[in-house]
Amino acid sequence: MRRLNVPLLRGLLALCFALALWQGVVWISGVPRFILPGPGRVGASLWSNAPLLLEHARFTAVNLLVGLAAGVGLGVVTALNLAVSPGARLLLRPMLIFAQAVPVFALAPVLTLWLGYGAASKIVIVMMVVYFPVTSAFFDGLMRLPAPLDDLARMMRATPLRRLVLLQVPNALPSLASGLRLAAVYAPFAVIIGEWVGSSRGLGYLMLMANGRGQTDLMFAALVVLAAQGLALFALMEACARRAPGPP
Amino acid sequence: MTALRLRGDLWMGAAPLIRGLALEMPGGVWSCLLGPSGVGKSSLGRLIAGLPGPHRLEGVLEACDGQPLAGRVAMMAQGGQLLPWADLVGNVTIGARLRGARPDTARARALLAEVGLAGLEARRPDALSGGQRQRVALARVLMEDCAVVVLDEPFSALDTGTRLAMQDLAARVLKGRTVIVITHDPLEAIRLSDRAWLLGPAGAEALALPDAPVPRDWRAPQTLTAQAALLGRLLPVAPACAG
Numbered sequence: 437m438r439r440l441n442v443p444l445l446r447g448l449l450a451l452c453f454a455l456a457l458w459q460g461v462v463w464i465s466g467v468p469r470f471i472l473p474g475p476g477r478v479g480a481s482l483w484s485n486a487p488l489l490l491e492h493a494r495f496t497a498v499n500l501l502v503g504l505a506a507g508v509g510l511g512v513v514t515a516l517n518l519a520v521s522p523g524a525r526l527l528l529r530p531m532l533i534f535a536q537a538v539p540v541f542a543l544a545p546v547l548t549l550w551l552g553y554g555a556a557s558k559i560v561i562v563m564m565v566v567y568f569p570v571t572s573a574f575f576d577g578l579m580r581l582p583a584p585l586d587d588l589a590r591m592m593r594a595t596p597l598r599r600l601v602l603l604q605v606p607n608a609l610p611s612l613a614s615g616l617r618l619a620a621v622y623a624p625f626a627v628i629i630g631e632w633v634g635s636s637r638g639l640g641y642l643m644l645m646a647n648g649r650g651q652t653d654l655m656f657a658a659l660v661v662l663a664a665q666g667l668a669l670f671a672l673m674e675a676c677a678r679r680a681p682g683p684p
Numbered sequence: 685m686t687a688l689r690l691r692g693d694l695w696m697g698a699a700p701l702i703r704g705l706a707l708e709m710p711g712g713v714w715s716c717l718l719g720p721s722g723v724g725k726s727s728l729g730r731l732i733a734g735l736p737g738p739h740r741l742e743g744v745l746e747a748c749d750g751q752p753l754a755g756r757v758a759m760m761a762q763g764g765q766l767l768p769w770a771d772l773v774g775n776v777t778i779g780a781r782l783r784g785a786r787p788d789t790a791r792a793r794a795l796l797a798e799v800g801l802a803g804l805e806a807r808r809p810d811a812l813s814g815g816q817r818q819r820v821a822l823a824r825v826l827m828e829d830c831a832v833v834v835l836d837e838p839f840s841a842l843d844t845g846t847r848l849a850m851q852d853l854a855a856r857v858l859k860g861r862t863v864i865v866i867t868h869d870p871l872e873a874i875r876l877s878d879r880a881w882l883l884g885p886a887g888a889e890a891l892a893l894p895d896a897p898v899p900r901d902w903r904a905p906q907t908l909t910a911q912a913a914l915l916g917r918l919l920p921v922a923p924a925c926a927g
Binding site: 609 | 730733734735736754755757758759761763764765767769770778779781782783784828
């Protein structure tokens, strides 16, 4: 129990220090509260706007998770297909490399134009942002079967499918885990950019609205909720990634 | 008891590696291919195991019973053949699963016990020592139950004591099979083989071996004399050390 609590205590201590620093800057510089509200004010705003924040956070979180799941699922399926089919590699791989060069975030306005202001455009942008790193990381891992294991598959006369399932996939799980970590970093960006480009709900929308009305404390409160969401997502991915067996 | 015959020239791309090979490896005994690094002995191992590589044989490699060799050879290499994600039973039974057969876990456990790993079945390879990992590889070779076994420098990465113990173990558990040992260690060749050849660019030269039964005692004077003679044969291949 002690060991579990020490990192938590250390984290809390660091948080208290950061909050004190923040409050100190506000006091010493005397910036007006519509530029930089202190932590106390933001905390009060969090409390009083809790139902509003919760409602918008739910919209954002659902889009984030649905987009993430779709992107990861599609990425895994694509990588598996590329690994089994040389034809698919020939056709799809250049497209994948090209697509990675296009900043997917820049497609947000187009996606909003095509899919509207609702959830669909956010889900699709998250999906696209997640899809490429997951696909390429998993595919790389699938194709990088160490030579001795490749020899093993030959000597044991494995069919291509069994080679894939029993050797290539387990060998690629650590790579997939690093793809998932990247996805957990990019996905929250994507969902917020999607909301900034055009939305009537979500934490990104709430931030823009609060900013427009000079409710800086609400904007910061939304930011805090967003950060908490990002951390929770990262912890979730980390937990998934840890389950990947084999060397890290 | 599958005897092997290998005749011809071994090529690496456009360059000849070993010319005029004429190896008759009898069934049911240990044949050893000894040679310095780079002579092409591992390529011969891969050739016999049916594995691809830049090597090419201009000649014949055949089993004397007339059946094709493919699927009847198991190879154990220096390392890296264990699955890091699977436990020891999973590692030993991977062959059956790759062929789509039901893995016989009871037999896998028995073989793991036979190579001295009883009680460690649930471990993963990274929790084992180098010698223990090669024991797992040996158990897997036994599990495959192939007529021909190629051991490609299987104990090179081990310390001397562990290596001697592994040689004794391998000699015991692989007794009666057609085994081809590839090594650069004269003592290993002398201890383990019923037939041995020294490989060089001009072909393979049959070596005289002590009369004692395999595995030969490493302390026996005949073993040590044969080892000294062989070391003398290997020495001129290396550049002379002039102080």
